[in-house]
Amino acid sequence: DSGVTQTPKHLITATGQRVTLRCSPRSGDLSVYWYQQSLDQGLQFLIQYYNGEERAKGNILERFSAQQFPDLHSELNLSSLELGDSALYFCASSVEETGFGNTIYFGEGSWLTVV
Amino acid sequence: AQSVAQPEDQVNVAEGNPLTVKCTYSVSGNPYLFWYVQYPNRGLQFLLKYITGDNLVKGSYGFEAEFNKSQTSFHLKKPSALVSDSALYFCAVRDSYYGGSQGNLIFGKGTKLSVKP
Numbered sequence: 001d002s003g004v005t006q007t008p009k010h011l012i013t014a015t016g017q018r019v020t021l022r023c024s025p026r027s028g029d030l031s032v033y034w035y036q037q038s039l040d041q042g043l044q045f046l047i048q049y050y051n052g053e054e055r056a057k058g059n060i061l062e063r064f065s066a067q068q069f070p071d072l073h074s075e076l077n078l079s080s081l082e083l084g085d086s087a088l089y090f091c092a093s094s095v096e097e098t099g100f101g102n103t104i105y106f107g108e109g110s111w112l113t114v115v
Numbered sequence: 116a117q118s119v120a121q122p123e124d125q126v127n128v129a130e131g132n133p134l135t136v137k138c139t140y141s142v143s144g145n146p147y148l149f150w151y152v153q154y155p156n157r158g159l160q161f162l163l164k165y166i167t168g169d170n171l172v173k174g175s176y177g178f179e180a181e182f183n184k185s186q187t188s189f190h191l192k193k194p195s196a197l198v199s200d201s202a203l204y205f206c207a208v209r210d211s212y213y214g215g216s217q218g219n220l221i222f223g224k225g226t227k228l229s230v231k232p
Contacts (some may be wrong), residue, residue: 002158033219043205043222056219090158094218101147101166101209104220106159 003027004107006091012113018079021110023091025072031055031094032074033104034066038087049074081114088112117142119206121223128196128230136191136226138206147209148189149220150180154202162204165189176200196230203227 003026013019025032034046036059045058049068060066063081068074078085092106118141128134140146150162163174170182180191191204204227207220 002160004158031218042224045210045219045221048219058219092159092220101164103149103161103164105161106151108158 002105002107004091004093004105006089006107006110008110009108010111010113012115013081015081015083015114017081017114018077019081019112021076021078021089021091021112023074023076023093023107025074025091025093026095026105029093029095029105030072031096031104032068032072033092033094034060034074034076035090035092035106036087037090037109041087043090046076078112083114086112086114117208117210117221119148119208119221119223121204121206121226123226124224125227125229128228130198130230130232131195134193134196134200134228134230136204136206136228138189138191138223140187140189140206140208142208146182146187146189148180148182149207149209150174150178150189150191151205151207151222152176152202153205153225159205162191196228198230198232201228201230 005024007022030051033048036044046060048056052068066076088109090109092104094102094104120139148165151159165172165182173179203225205225206223
């Protein structure tokens with residue numbers, strides 16, 4: 001158990017809908033990362049937050065957004081869903097913002113299926 | 116830009132034999148290298164990392180990795196494979212580019228390890 005908690009574990013929704021994925025980081029970790037894992041794209045970095053502020057953006061679509069709340073949990077919002085958004089979405093956390101040697105710990109992921 | 120390559124999509128090993136999963140990297144500056152494992156329908160689990168120091172890094176579940184700067188490689192190894200080691204293995208490098216991403220992981224495509232009894 002990494003200590004990173006993600007909900008829901010599985011989600012099935014229709015095209016055009018909006019969903020919210022939730023993540024609680026490990027106790028004491030201030031950085032939260034979101035990744036998308038799909039068969040064709042592999043593991044793609046989406047976005048990073050540190051202590052409530054956006055710190056880095058990767059290959060995140062404009063239809064997607066995220067935020068980190070004062071209690072450090074984070075939510076990833078996916079809107080106007082398309083079939084191609086079906087993927088495993090990981091949340092991860094680490095203790096420091098730019099400590100490159102720090103380990104990033106991953107949750108179990110949220111399986112999103114768009115039908 | 117930082118990148119890692121895992122040249123093998125799949126590695127097949129007999130139980131009890133040594134295993135190697137290959138990874139090469141390309142970075143500007145110091146490399147910060149990681150190995151993760153993903154079991155079926157599970158999340159990514161951290162195995163080990165190289166930051167600095169000894170070129171041989173020991174990690175979880177009996178795995179180790181050898182950092183080779185001249186060959187820009189960071190191969191994952193285990194002296195004696197177990198059937199339970201069968202999983203998807205990812206090599207990753209920490210992005211140190213300040214203009215955009217700050218410290219997120221850049222992953223290879225993954226290598227599927229299959230250990231047969």
